[in-house]
Amino acid sequence: MKETNMSTKYQPNAVEAGRYDKWLEAGVFEPNGDKTVEPYSIVIPPPNVTGKLHLGHAWDVTLQDMAIRQKRMQGYDTLWLPGMDHAGIATQAKVEAKLAEEGVSRYDLGREKFIDQVWDWKEEYAETIRAQWAKMGISVDYSRERFTLDEGLNKAVRKVFVDLYNKGLIYRGEYIINWDPKAQTALSDMEVIYSDDQGAFYHLSYPLTDGSGSVEIATTRPETMLGDTAIAVHPKDDRYAHLVGKTVTLPIVGREIPIIADDYVEREFGTGIVKITPAHDPNDFAVGNRHDLPRINVMNADATMNENAGRFEGMTREEARKAVVEELDKLGNLIRVEEMVHSVGHSERTGVVVEPRLSTQWFVKMRPLAEKSLDNQDTEDRVDFYPPRFENTFKTWMENAHDWVISRQLWWGHQIPAWYHKETGEMYVGLEAPEDAENWTQDPDVLDTWFSSALWPFSTMGWPDTESEDFKRYYPTSTLVTGYDIIFFWVARMIFQGLEFTGRRPFKNVLIHGLIRDSQGRKMSKSLGNGVDPMDVVEQYGADALRWFLATGSTPGQDIRYNEEKLEAAWNFINKIWNASRYAIMNLDDLTYDEIDLSNVTEIKDQWILTRLNETIASVTTNFDNFEFGEAGRALYHFIWDEFCNWYIEMAKETLQSEDETAKKTTRSVLAYTLNNILRLMHPIMPFVTEEIWAHIPHKEASIVTSAYPTVDESLSNEKAASDMNYVISLVKAIRNARNKQNVALSKPIDIIVKPRTQEIGQAVSDNVAFINRFTNPETLTVDTEAVAPDQAVTLFFDGGDIYLPLAGFIDIEEEIARLEKELQKWQSEVDRVEKKLSNERFVNNAPAAVVDEERQKGLDYQDKLASTKERIAELRGE
The missing domain is CATH 1.10.730.10 (Isoleucyl-tRNA Synthetase; Domain 1)
Structure with a gap:
């Protein structure tokens, strides 16, 4: 026997130490450069440079690594391109929090110096991410690593913005948007997370100006009443038809506002009368536009009350709510307060309650882009989703997509390529600043992080240089792997941007996986303290064990x-x-x-x-x-x-x-x-x-x-050899299991009688007596298709027939009958199941013929076992 220096026990730390560096030194992760073979490419979903990677990232990169390693071994010219995302809101918030610990704000530093601080943060955490990638063994080509704020990607972002603007697909306008008062930036609809919060319906009385009475309205946000500019009823609501055209006097403020009729009002909800606050609600904003109502904003960017709130100026929105309700109560305009739990939007990034806010922002017009994406799914250049059900998720979102607010009031990110003339106010949009740049001021806002991420599959390949070797060779990419939680955020946007700017789908396949939850099925979070650091798992069990668990722990699209x-x-x-x-x-x-x-x-x-x-x-x-x-x-x-x-x-x-x-x-x-x-x-x-x-x-x-x-x-x-060996293995397993159940040691020889179902099976058993002897230790071994079960014997079943073990003195007849009766129930259940399946016309007509034949054969096998069991029970009972 040859000596080996392999340890007697698997030690993952020793096995994995230094291995990744050797792979990098050997350059085995780089494309093979063989232009005669088919390319296969993946771009990594870029992690945010906001901290350490979590188990979800580990799962995501494991699935990608498995796909790319197999294709590399199959001879494809593979490219797995790594990179990271600047994560505008999240990263800026992290750096601002760090500076706050030192008593410094970004405004103290100024934009340029603050950005320098964020770049330092990025470099630190990028190194952490690379170290974690190495621990997981992911086979990316670092020579092509990209970052969403690279100059090359910056160029792509500017071109896309300018081209969409020139096509009329990007516009600037004043609308109600989701506002994060903590980060003080606009958010897209998808960056708002809804949760049930304790709140109340405040029923208020608004007096008619002519003194003829009052109307009752209900609101969850009484502090916004300070910005009311109308009261609305449904045009077909006979109860209030006589009120349309009249006015009410806004309590506390004293402003006279009209009563209007609009289809937006739901007659059956509440009193059927609603207050209209165009500057603080998206639906009210639309109503205000239809009726040419003024827009009165009563809040500052940090969600404190502004000068339009009168005596409540300077209060937080929560303080103002309480104070306004107290004032209404004093004035006799508070009818009642109805406690309730309702769904409230929170910022995905900072967790604060989102404020609907009237604001001038940049938007992408989604309808033309969405229609192009939907139409493409009916072509050969379609994107295939795994599991397929997620295509419906994608389509549903595209069919209902709202215009996308893409401007963010941040410093960290792609600054919008728009300039305003200092004197005339004229706006200029272009790839570069105007020639007389000193007379122009660039828009201070940056683009939504997802705007640049949407270009990731082609911007990382050298686009807009369509002659780039990587772009020509590896785009469209082959497979995208990502979680179902960002189909809207990212997958959909990559598809419509890819189609718009390259004329091709950005990837052929999308593999959608779920989320990693704790052992109780809860989402991992800091608040629950149930998160698991993948690096801790690697330290304890090794990367390969973690990868095996992640790779095999669930089916596509499901949580793990x-x-x-x-x-x-x-x-x-x-x-x-x-x-x-x-x-x-x-x-x-x-x-x-x-x-x-x-x-x-x-x-x-x-x-x-x-x-x-x-x-x-x-x-x-x-x-x-x-x-x-x-x-x-x-x-x-x-x-x-x-x-x-x-x-x-x-x-x-x-x-x-x-x-x-x-x-x-x-x-x-x-x-x-x-x-x-x-x-x-x-x-x-x-x-x-x-x-x-x-x-x-x-x-x-x-x-x-x-x-x-x-x-x-x-x-x-050799199918026959495989079949024969399967009979032998099934036979040996049955005998050894019986020994264990009856507590008969393998060292004790026993008599074994085998009754094969056919002569061919009998020959297969006889030809392999050596194996049967080695693994079952028979005293005598009889193989006979006509064998008869002796008295006081255990009856067993293997794939090729019956086995009788004469074990007089080792078994209790009644116990053996009881065991066989359980077997009888088992085989009857299997026979019933197969018969039910084969009686289903949909199964028989639609399933592959091989599958149907396999079920029929199973049914025959189960019937044989059922018959043998009945016969043996009868024998033991002397019937």
Whole structure:
């Protein structure tokens, strides 16, 4: 037996240490440059430079790395382009919070010096992110790393803005937008997160100016009444038709405002009368436009009350609400307060309650862009979603998309390429500042982070230089991997910008994954304290174990629950592979790659494992192509743990310990070949441990990273051998399970009677008596299709027939009958299930013929087992 320096136990820290740097030094992650092969490209969803990566990022990059590593091994010219996002609001908020600890604000520094501070932050956290990527083993090409504020991407952003403006698809106007009072910037609809907050309906009385009475309105925000400019009723509401055209006197303020009729009012809701505050509600804004109402803004940018709020100026909105209600109560205009819980919008970035605010902003006109994206889904250049149901999510959003507010009142980001003449106020939009720049002032706002991120698939490839080699070679990209929570934020926007500016879809496939939740199914958050640092997991279990858990833990589109036990199971699986590999390496007897010879494979164990290897390669490859990584993992786990480790290696020991040199040489070749293929199949999921083991086995390429991905070799398949071995394994499992149940030690020889269902199965069992003897230890072994069960015997079932174990003195007849009756229920349930399935015309007519045939065969097998069980119960009862 050959010595090896592999440790007796898998130690992830030792295996992974320094490996990533060696890959980078060897340049194995860079495109191969072969223009004769098909390209395959992925751009990484750029993480925000706001801190450490979380488990969701680890999941996202693991799935991408698996896809790109497999394609690299399959010979594609692969590019996985890394990069990071400047994350305007989030990053600026982080840096401002840091400065605040030092008693400094961004205004103290000024725009230029503040931006310098943010760049320092970016460099620090970019290094942290790269270090975490390295820990996860992701195979990106760092020579092409991009950042959303790179000059090249800046150029792309400016061109897109100017072109959309010139096409009339970007415009500037005054509208109600979502306003973050803490960050003091506009937000898009998708940056508003709704949650249930405790609030109230305040029922107020507004007196008619002519003294003929009053009207009752209800509002959740009484502080905004200070900006009311009308009262509205539905034009077909007979209750209030006589009021239209009259006026009311606004309590506290004393302003006379009209009563108008508008279809916006819901007659059945509340009193059917609503107050209209055009500067503080988007619906009221629309009503105000239709009726030419004035817009009175009563709040400052920080959500304190302004000079239009009169005596309430300077109060916060919460303080003003309380004070206004108290004043209304004193005046007799407060009818009642109705406590309630209602949905309130909060800023995704700062968490504060969002304020609808009248503001002049820049917008993208969405309807033409959305229609183009929807139409493209009916062409060959469509984007394919995995799972397909998310295409409906994308379409629904596109069909209902509102104009996108893209300006942000920040300093960190792409400054809008618009200038205003200092004297005339004329506006100029262009790629560069006007020639007489000293007479112009650039718009201080920056663009929404998602505006630049929407260009990511092509701006990172060199666009707008359409002659860029990367753009011509790798765009459109092949696959995007991202979470379902940013289909609207990012996926949809990349699609319409890609179509608008390149005429092509930005990616062929979109793999959508879910969120990582804690073990109780809760979303991970700082407030709950249930977050998990992926680097802590790597430190404890290794990157490969974490990657295996993330890769196989859920189906596409579904959430995954963090589970410590599954991580331990992942480590155990790798340890199993490690020990099996170590045993194989110690028994390969210095076999070289060129000495592997499969031309003389005659033993059934070898034919079986090679056949099962082919079947596993086919299954895993198909599942990878469909992004069904969980299914691929299950196929790999079963083949490696159950068949290769538990069965083949145990069978191989018999040959390797024999004196038959020819058989030993063949078994070594099969062992080396199978292990080599296992490592290459596993490499996209577990890159570190597979590279480490690869170094110890016969191989051709310098690194497993650039080795060829396994393909099916039909010449090595033997279906009969595989079928025969499956009968033998099923038989052995049944006997060993029975020994365990009856507490009969394997060291004690027992009589075994096998009743095969057919002569062919009987021959398969007889031909493999050596294996049966090794694994079941029979006193006598009888194989007979006409065998009769003796009295006081345990009756077992294997895939090819029945087994009788005469164990007089070891079993209780009544207990055996009880066990068989449970078996009877089991087989009857299976027969009923199959019959129900086959009686379903939709299944029979729509399922593939092979699937239907498989169900029919299962039904026949279950019926045989059901009949055998009934017969044996009758025998034991003496019937």
